[in-house]
Amino acid sequence: MNNTTDNAHSHHQILGKKTELYFAIFCGLFLLLGFLIEKFVHTTSWVHVTHYIISYVFGGFFISIEASKKIPRREFDIDFLMIAAAAGAAYIGSWAEGALLLFLFSLGHALEHYAMNKAKKSIEALGHLSPKTALLKTNGKLKEVPIEELKLNDIIVIKPNTKIAADGVILSGSSSINQAPITGESIPVDKTFIAHPDELPSFNDIDKKHIVFAGTINGDSSIEVKVLKLTEDSTVSRLIKMVSEVETQKSPTQRLTKKFEKWYVPIVVIVVLLLCFAYLVIDESFSTSLYRAITVLVAASPCALAISTPSAVLSGIARAAQKGVLIKGGKALEDLGEITTIAFDKTGTLTEGKPKLTNLLTLNGFDELELAKLVVEVESLSNHPLAKAIANDVKAKFTIEHQNIASDVNAIQGKGIHAKYKNSMAWIGNIKLMESSDINVDKSTISKMENLLQNGQTVMLVAYQKQLIGIISVMDLPRTMAASTLKHLKEIGIKHMIMLTGDHQNVGDAIAKQIGLTEAKGNLLPEDKVTAVKELILRDNKIAMVGDGVNDAPAMALSTVSVAMGAAGSDVALETADVALMSDKIENLPFVIALSRKSKRIIKQNIWISLGVVVVLVPVTMLGLTNIGLAVAFHEGSTIVVVLNALRLLGYKIE
Template identity: 50%
Template sequence: MANAKKERIDVGGLLRSPSAGRCQRCALDLTKRVQTIAAVSQAHVVNDANRGPLKICVHYDPARTTPAKVRATAAQMGAQVGRHRGHVTLALPADKPKQRLARLREAKGVINVDEFDSGEALIEFDPKSLDDARVLALLESDATSAKTSASHTHETGKAHDHAHGGPFGERSELIFALGSGAALAAGWLAERAGIEMLPLVAFIGAYLLGGYFTTREAFDNLRRRQFRIDSLMLVAAIGAALLGAWAEGALLLFLFSLGHALENWAMGRAKKAIEALGQLTPERAQLRRGDTVEEVAVADLKIGDIIMVWPNERLPADGVVIAGESAVNEAPITGESAPVEKQAAASADAYPDFAKAPAQHRVFAGAINGAGAIDVRVSRLATESMLARIVTLVAEAESQRSPTQNFTDKFERIFVPCVLALVGALMFAWVVVDEPFADSFYRAMAVLVAASPCALAISVPSAVLSGVARAARGGVLVKGGAALEALGRVSAIAFDKTGTLTEGKPYLTDVKPLFGVTEEELLAVTVAIERSSDHPLAGAIVRDGGERLGEAPVPRAEAVESITGKGIQGRIDGAVVQIGKPGLFETGPAPMPNELRLIVTNLESSGRTVMVVRRGARYLGVLGVMDTERPAAKATVERLRRLGIRRVVMLSGDNQRVADAVAGSIGLDQAFGALMPDEKVAAINTLKVEPGGVAMIGDGVNDAPALANANVGVAMGAAGSDVALETADVALMADDLKHLPFAVGLSRQTTSIIRQNLWVSLGVVAVLIPSTIFGLQIGAAIIFHEGSTLIVVANALRLLAYKDPAT
């Protein structure tokens, strides 16, 4: 490849983890995969002498691909590598580092440990067995120094994301909180009855029960050098005890622990909505061996096994139907409420590439079989099924932080020290104001309770998690809070044409040979070349052209390769054959004859997609292909406008006349035609000036660069497509445009609830701080404080019940 160009790509960027960017094993694995890209001649790892971030140097043919495409494809491969490997970088403890690393290497779930001269260690682990917090705990039980990097697992250290195990299991925190409340009530009653000493004993019991989990988390945060809300509550409770206000301190710990337990219960509801997806696959399958059928564990199924699925049973694996017919309910995967008709493929070994199997032959694990028994050839292992991928990606979405989450975290880091400074100043109010120290101290503790941003800390995560869970249940996969918020803000949407606004099932309508060329010759040459292409138009020509040829022979084509964005070329009997858009033939030694130009103009005016065929210097003729609009396209655009989308456009590689015809029929604002892949990216960049940015809707394969450059990339028909799942920010699992307004509406509702929660949480703090300064008692401040926390959580949980207005 004499004119090869080079592109250097950060490994960490491909694997979406800075720590993984220092992993030699992952870099080498990824390099081998990148070398399989058709236009890549060579790929190798570029080492950093200081064991810093690694890069992959990719040598590619610029005539066949672009840097953006290389990066997009490499990113898809990186996601596949990263899904099965977690990474974390930790600073080595000063105490016995060698022994600790040796123990870590032997731990279950640890794949590899690399030690750097910088005093750090890179740990590679199985994310199914461990996460970064557990790795840290394995390295040292009393960790005091750790530099963790985002891995392919959930984030740790969040304000409301910690273990709540105890003597009563997951309910321990709630039981402790209720016990604290009971002790508080007993103390209050004993105090009213005038029983000496018993009230103090009861209040101390309330402290111990209510403060157990709060104290545990406060110390965990302090070990990580973090001063969070739990710590503020603990300081306030200790302050109340020092004042002798045991009852108020006990009330604080009781309500805080109860609120905390209820928050975690509420968050657990959202998480269980996600976990429920993973429980849809049955544990056993009926494996057919010749004429006999035996029951086996789903985990033991292998690719190529034949399984029998009885009526009304859930499918245990992704596969291709090879016998029987049935209507299958795929709602758990795609969100489609109507059952999908399935029928057997032509042969038992048809469609070895599962992603290319037609919808009527393809089934997914977790779907529910209808009234007919079917035999299915397993196409994917249980851990690689579409349902397993969805569960993994949705779980990973929890760790993708939104801009609002980042804002609240930053606000909390600044606000908490300011609160502590204010509290410290109020403690010395007695120096300025004529009052006892106890009164100043009491006021300071009241302000500390009022100013703690508990509601703020939980307001955004609860809404994001609920929104992501509701989307998944509706057949929409959202890659975290950032994508959810971004989709909720966009005011412009750009559609790809083929396969998105149209059915993506074009058919050959016109065969126009030039003078001296027979229709049979034109079709035979075209079919021979197009057989090697996976483009939808090529499939239509091969299918329909083959039918027209009948038994006529088709010559053998060699050296077939695509001409990016323009067409395809190859050799037949030594002569170069080129098939493509008219623009491909505008320059060169053999320009199009006027007769051919007239045919092209007439076909394009009637809405055909035109392909010109030339063999050597001789033009053979023109083919016209037409795609049909999706029935739901026009209604979808109208619903999007009602949701507040101001501008709807189409990006197409077809000529402008065809693009304008489709856009006018559907009701779009504008159509951009005759676009090359890089020109689609440029069009997307111009649309980013719209308020809130632009979302790009495509199939996640041919339009990867445009999807990547949009504010939000949305892939449609992602079920069965690894590429679409990995490249898009949002994936519509069903091949149905009707799910797009649902996704946009849910995102807008999530954004609205996040805004409401922020107003409530910040508003309550803004009111309570001056109120407590001017005399509001601690008890009242506690009630308002914890009440606002429960309000924002309940408000966020409303998203779990979100309904599409059109249904």
């Protein structure tokens, strides 16, 4: 068929959305009646010809509309070729074959649009995620209002087992939220209210456990939500808008076939016109030459080629959207299908993005519980994120509470902190802090620290009353699914997996060893990451960069395909990334790469099928070895085959 717009179809739906299919069926029905009357009923010829003419009207209705819009612009495409072929068949009296051509072409056209609409509906289904109304809370009273009337900072109540009406932050209540419609996560996510609603950071900076998205489904508890995004700016609205725009971003194969068609169609027209006059060169009648020319016209029309790529691209993108992955156009889909090298950001991508306590070791016979209490009291006085993480983890591990018995905290830049604990001085920091405070660090302690450092951990010393009493080590731990995900990526053909991090090389090497990376590059500033990506592109031609789409924006922009994780809560990631994983689950990456590879294979299969049929049919028809009927059957059959082949992507599951 062709890849023209659906304008003709949307403005002439006389019998509803399936008008084109009904017209194709009527075309076939009158074709059959005309054929039966011609063969078995002894009557005048105008009777069966009338049925064929009616068949022509139904079969040529939509393609005539599309062709008529393009001919004034001197655009001669497949619709024009088919109309010309049908008109030629009628001219030489081959009404049945002309009607058969229009029937199969219009049927194929209808099936093509059905296939494309099926893919689009998978995307448009996202538009039905958000509810139409919301329960607005005003002065303690609830009022049901259309979601379009919601304003920023409105308070809405979400009842159990109902859809959430707006992106916002939970002010009261806790619940399990089914985020599958947006992020593709199959397991509900626990959400709870924010402790300080009057001091809200920007939407992107609020902890995800307090954030809810429009279109997701509340669990068994009622919650109150403060609206932070208007309906048109919600994550689901922007997702729908972006996915609906992907058709405008043509893949390399689409652009190539479009260029091919631009030159191919005029050449076919010229060849067919020349064949019309073959009777001047060889001994045959004009009608025989014209019949052969029309048959060649049918055989040479690149209908299957025109639909082979867009049908596969749209089906692949629709399937990805069902799994909570936004692929922005055919270029990103095809490029991702060719990738064998992936560069990863570390923090929040391969790791949890939050430092965790890994060791609390006592020195010089100090009591472990007393060490834990001291660490909690002193670190709780610091505003440093690392100190807060240590205090929280120690409290959880030893089941102790902060009792406010430390005071006079003092932070020393680049070294650590010291404070009073039970009227004596305590220090937590690096060797430089200890040395500047005249606290001796023996060789045994240094050896223990070095062992931890070599394993990628951040290490601090603890001293009390001028004596070392312990060692603390923390680490941004790898995601639980990181190792299995990388193994899966290797199985599907990813050869090089490189981590780019600003952390020490020891940290990078330790994590790379744990999760199975092929390489780690540490001590990288943002500009160093850009240089690293350039080097990888020079070596491997095409690479994907996986990150959060914010901190690594320059490096991601330079990569062939940028993949952002956790994009549901990030405006920047949604806008800038070529591929956006709506959840922050790295385990979705193998699926989207495998889907892209499958899409790429199906595109190639479709092109071979479509070109193969043309290559075989054209010489056969030029030699007069077949008739229009067989040419039409093979030609339109190949179109239906490529469409059905593309539709397989809608049910794709990773092996």
